[in-house]
Amino acid sequence: MTEHNEIILAIETSCDETAAAVVQGGTELLSNVVATQMDIHQKFGGVVPEVASRHHIEQMTAVLEQAMDEADVTFDDIDAVAVTQGPGLVGALLVGVNAAKAVAYAHDLPLIGVHHIAGHIYANRLQQPFEFPLLSLVVSGGHTELIYMNEHGDYQLIGETRDDAAGEAYDKVAKALELPYPGGPQIDQLAQSGEDTYQFPRSYLEEGSYDFSFSGLKTAVINKLHQKRQKNEPIDRENVAASFQASVIDVLVNKTYQAALEHNVKQLIVAGGVSANQSLRARLQEKFEGSGIELYIPPLYLCTDNAAMIGAAASIQYHQGDFAGLDLNANPGLMME
Amino acid sequence: MNVLAIDTSNQPMSVAVLKEGILAAELTINMKRNHSIQVMPAVDYVMNQADLKPKDLQLIAIAEGPGSYTGLRIGMSSAKSLAWSLDIPIVALSSLKVLAAQVTDQHKLIAPFFDARRGNVYAGLYERTNTGIETIQFDRNVEMTDWLKTLKEMNRDVIITSSTSHQFTDEIYDTLGKNVRLIDSVLQYPKASMLAYLAMSEEPISVHALAPQYHRMVEAESKWLEKRQKER
Ligand SMILES: [Zn+2]
Numbered sequence A: 001m002t003e004h005n006e007i008i009l010a011i012e013t014s015c016d017e018t019a020a021a022v023v024q025g026g027t028e029l030l031s032n033v034v035a036t037q038m039d040i041h042q043k044f045g046g047v048v049p050e051v052a053s054r055h056h057i058e059q060m061t062a063v064l065e066q067a068m069d070e071a072d073v074t075f076d077d078i079d080a081v082a083v084t085q086g087p088g089l090v091g092a093l094l095v096g097v098n099a100a101k102a103v104a105y106a107h108d109l110p111l112i113g114v115h116h117i118a119g120h121i122y123a124n125r126l127q128q129p130f131e132f133p134l135l136s137l138v139v140s141g142g143h144t145e146l147i148y149m150n151e152h153g154d155y156q157l158i159g160e161t162r163d164d165a166a167g168e169a170y171d172k173v174a175k176a177l178e179l180p181y182p183g184g185p186q187i188d189q190l191a192q193s194g195e196d197t198y199q200f201p202r203s204y205l206e207e208g209s210y211d212f213s214f215s216g217l218k219t220a221v222i223n224k225l226h227q228k229r230q231k232n233e234p235i236d237r238e239n240v241a242a243s244f245q246a247s248v249i250d251v252l253v254n255k256t257y258q259a260a261l262e263h264n265v266k267q268l269i270v271a272g273g274v275s276a277n278q279s280l281r282a283r284l285q286e287k288f289e290g291s292g293i294e295l296y297i298p299p300l301y302l303c304t305d306n307a308a309m310i311g312a313a314a315s316i317q318y319h320q321g322d323f324a325g326l327d328l329n330a331n332p333g334l335m336m337e
Numbered sequence B: 001m002n003v004l005a006i007d008t009s010n011q012p013m014s015v016a017v018l019k020e021g022i023l024a025a026e027l028t029i030n031m032k033r034n035h036s037i038q039v040m041p042a043v044d045y046v047m048n049q050a051d052l053k054p055k056d057l058q059l060i061a062i063a064e065g066p067g068s069y070t071g072l073r074i075g076m077s078s079a080k081s082l083a084w085s086l087d088i089p090i091v092a093l094s095s096l097k098v099l100a101a102q103v104t105d106q107h108k109l110i111a112p113f114f115d116a117r118r119g120n121v122y123a124g125l126y127e128r129t130n131t132g133i134e135t136i137q138f139d140r141n142v143e144m145t146d147w148l149k150t151l152k153e154m155n156r157d158v159i160i161t162s163s164t165s166h167q168f169t170d171e172i173y174d175t176l177g178k179n180v181r182l183i184d185s186v187l188q189y190p191k192a193s194m195l196a197y198l199a200m201s202e203e204p205i206s207v208h209a210l211a212p213q214y215h216r217m218v219e220a221e222s223k224w225l226e227k228r229q230k231e232r
Helices: A038-042 A049-071 A090-106 A116-126 A166-176 A183-191 A215-230 A237-262 A278-288 A308-320 B035-049 B069-086 B095-101 B144-154 B169-179 B192-199 B219-231
Strands: A007-012 A017-024 A028-036 A080-086 A111-115 A134-139 A144-149 A156-160 A267-271 A294-296 B003-007 B013-019 B022-029 B059-063 B090-093 B109-115 B120-129 B132-143 B158-161 B180-182
Touching (some): A007 A308, A017 A049, A017 A308, A049 B069, A080 A090, A080 A308, A090 A111, A111 A116, A116 A134, A134 A237, A144 A237, A156 A237, A166 A215, A166 A237, A215 A237, B003 B035, B003 B192, B013 B035, B013 B192, B035 B069, B059 B192, B069 B090, B095 B109, B095 B192, B120 B144, B158 B169
Parallel strands (some): A134 A267, A267 A294, B059 B090, B158 B180
Antiparallel strands (some): A017 A028, A134 A144, B003 B013, B013 B022, B109 B120, B120 B132
16 A cells, blocks of 8 residues: 555544544545434534533444445554544544544554544545645634635634624524524525515625624624514514525625635635535635636535545645644644644 | 453543453542543553553453543543454443442442532442442432432441542431441542453443443433423
8 A cells, every 4th residue: 555545534523423434545535424413402402512422422433333344444454543633512522532542542553633624624625636725715503714725734714703603693593583403504495585685784894804703693683583573573584584694695705705816726615514505605606607716615415524524634634744642632622723 | 351441430540451360550540630631541551561452452341430421431432442443342330339349348338429519429339248249229310318318228337438529428427327437548449450350250232332321311301301291
């Protein structure tokens, strides 16, 4: 086996998916197993960290075994073990981190601690090669970030949310509309048959900033709903959803486009759970068409949390010799360097 | 038999390895440390001291709880992943039973407990007989006042042991009087070597199905159940 097609066993347990995958050479998916807890947390209206942790510990080794079986590999084939180190829910991360350490120790394999967002970005590399410089828009329940990359493994944060993540705003507005958890896909669905009649504010912040802010918008929507309910006026949920979504997407798309132009990037990569959003996909495609910048959005199964993306990101660290010791810990607030 | 045992149920962390059934190395730390950082380096340390490689192991023993939820999962995730990836059997034992087994007195009730906050404890009842340590009452989460009443009603000599700090000493003597003895502090910390010894005579359990014994439902779940029952 050459140095360049290393096989990595990867683990991801940062939130409510217990996931393991086997990835070869950072680009080839040999297996990708995700045990989701979605329906378990649905009844609580959101992810309950202790419940998530309890499910992770019950699923972990079975998911690992399935990933190895589906990839048709044994530990003799594996060159390294990678795991999401953070950010995420600490109790959830700990299950994956300690599983990864034990497997690495048992088979004397190098251990790689991966940043969850690096994983989301590198999910795209399982689909097509990166061309630098590139810009990545990461949108999920916990993140709204613009990350500029000059080369592999080099992450420069050029913009981030100052309050709520985009996905978080979706969930809160969905709750106010009494939609079941998770709210994002529900709002996207409703918005398809509504119109932007409410004209909620678009928060662009100060000139030249690539930061985001969604809490003002969220409050505007919730206040509007409250007013309507008090006055006993009918609420057109489709239009509320469409108006809210239009505001979020306008800001996301315009800021991302500006940043991409200013930084002269060759590619725009979209990552994270919210990149499953149909309207966001359509608007980005529209905006970047003819711009000379290649737009990549991963297929749905690579947008949401999975371990394949962790294995893809870990491949870069593997070749850089960026390994962790057995004292690797979960870091719920891990920063990107 | 070469056995690796791990206990991270509470503040004390203990890791031990038996080589051909005999204690080779043990490491116990009773400081407020992060088990997640410490446990695998500790495993590596005792294994090196025992001149054993992971593939030399034949059994993993894990303290399954009760205890701190996070602590239990750190140990359990490490132990399950070791056993699964080395393809060797795993045995899970009550963390309280391990504590009880360190008391050598025979034919007396042994009542280990861990503080579970707000007047509650995780407690179980054991007895050492000629054949070993037997479970008299299963582990549970209970109010200490009620637990002490239960012990008093048994009207027997009882030895109480706990590896967690607690404020129950006066209450224990007030309720149980001359029938009770609190264990010497030298015996009150869990030793993974004891866990390893006990594990050798237990039936292994399927590794995938193994989960910590929390003895307490998650609050969100009990609230949800309550709400559902009211709606019916
Ligand atoms: Zn994510």
